Amino acid sequence: MIKNIYVFGATSKIAEETIKHFAKDKSSFYLVARNSDKLEIVKKDLISRGAVSVHTENCDALEYDKHKSTIENAAQVMGNIDLVYIAHGTLPDNEGIRNNQANLLEEFNINCNSTLSLCSAASDYFEKEGKGTLAVISSVAGERGRQSNFVYGAAKSAVTEYLSGLRNRLYKSGIKVITIKPGMVETPMTADMEKGPLFAKVESVGKTIYTKIKNGNDVVYVPGYWKLIMGIIKSIPESIFKKLNI
Numbered sequence: 416m417i418k419n420i421y422v423f424g425a426t427s428k429i430a431e432e433t434i435k436h437f438a439k440d441k442s443s444f445y446l447v448a449r450n451s452d453k454l455e456i457v458k459k460d461l462i463s464r465g466a467v468s469v470h471t472e473n474c475d476a477l478e479y480d481k482h483k484s485t486i487e488n489a490a491q492v493m494g495n496i497d498l499v500y501i502a503h504g505t506l507p508d509n510e511g512i513r514n515n516q517a518n519l520l521e522e523f524n525i526n527c528n529s530t531l532s533l534c535s536a537a538s539d540y541f542e543k544e545g546k547g548t549l550a551v552i553s554s555v556a557g558e559r560g561r562q563s564n565f566v567y568g569a570a571k572s573a574v575t576e577y578l579s580g581l582r583n584r585l586y587k588s589g590i591k592v593i594t595i596k597p598g599m600v601e602t603p604m605t606a607d608m609e610k611g612p613l614f615a616k617v618e619s620v621g622k623t624i625y626t627k628i629k630n631g632n633d634v635v636y637v638p639g640y641w642k643l644i645m646g647i648i649k650s651i652p653e654s655i656f657k658k659l660n661i
């Protein structure tokens with residue numbers, strides 16, 4: 416039963432649209448994000464939807480030294496944590512950053528290293544408790560490197576592989592590790608992108624993620640048709656793929 420929920424990147428639109436369903440289930444929340452004004456808005460919304468309690472903490476994903484303590488703080492305040500949901504991220508302009516070492520490394524730190532650090536802290540906590548669910552937003556972009564976003568894709572690919580190994584390691588202990596792979600979703604992250612038919616509404620993505628977390632699925636494509644699309648993309652031989660303008 417998922418009652419006490421820790422969210423990192425709690426001001427992400429996808430996260431917001433996921434956790435509002437848990438609020439209706441009368442859950443308690445420990446929300447972590449870097450912007451306190453936005454956190455307050457999410458907090459009020461969850462309370463209005465039925466959340467039992469909502470605590471907040473400010474943390475930038477790059478403040479690695481705080482990762483373990485935010486999880487410990489949450490466990491202390493709520494009594495325990497049933498679900499850790501990690502949702503922060505940035506979508507960089509690949510052309511703009513690929514040859515800028517500082518920006519390249521910062522994007523990799525936000526989209527990969529900080530996530531792995533938080534997963535490590537969360538799984539350590541869950542192992543000591545002997546139970547729990549870790550749900551992390553990766554991306555279909557991590558399935559195959561493309562010229563238009565291979566820095567972001569490489570970071571998400573590393574997250575996906577890390578979670579695969581962690582799931583394998585924690586299987587016997589009953590701790591669930593859920594990899595969430597959205598396709599393109601209408602959120603602030605994609606606000607500047609031209610919207611085509613494959614773009615999903617964030618409300619339905621959030622609802623699907625909520626259901627899949629409750630079901631304890633391992634790997635979740637949202638919307639589901641991305642599993643087929645990525646299966647096709649991954650099956651294209653490299654000799655052809657390298658010539659495509661994607």
Ligand SMILES: NC(=O)c1ccc[n+]([C@@H]2O[C@H](COP(=O)([O-])OP(=O)(O)OC[C@H]3O[C@@H](n4cnc5c(N)ncnc54)[C@H](OP(=O)(O)O)[C@@H]3O)[C@@H](O)[C@H]2O)c1
Binds near residue numbers: 427476599601602
């Ligand atoms: N939208 C898509 O098409 C799509 C597709 C696949 C995967 N995803 C993934 O889904 C997740 C959620 O994204 P979203 O679409 O909901 O976008 P979003 O609404 O723009 O949310 C991104 C969140 O990441 C936070 N963030 C960025 N850098 C941070 C840092 N250094 N420290 C702490 N928080 C930081 C942002 O905080 P601020 O509010 O303070 O900026 C914001 O809350 C991300 O992991 C993203 O990579 C999105």
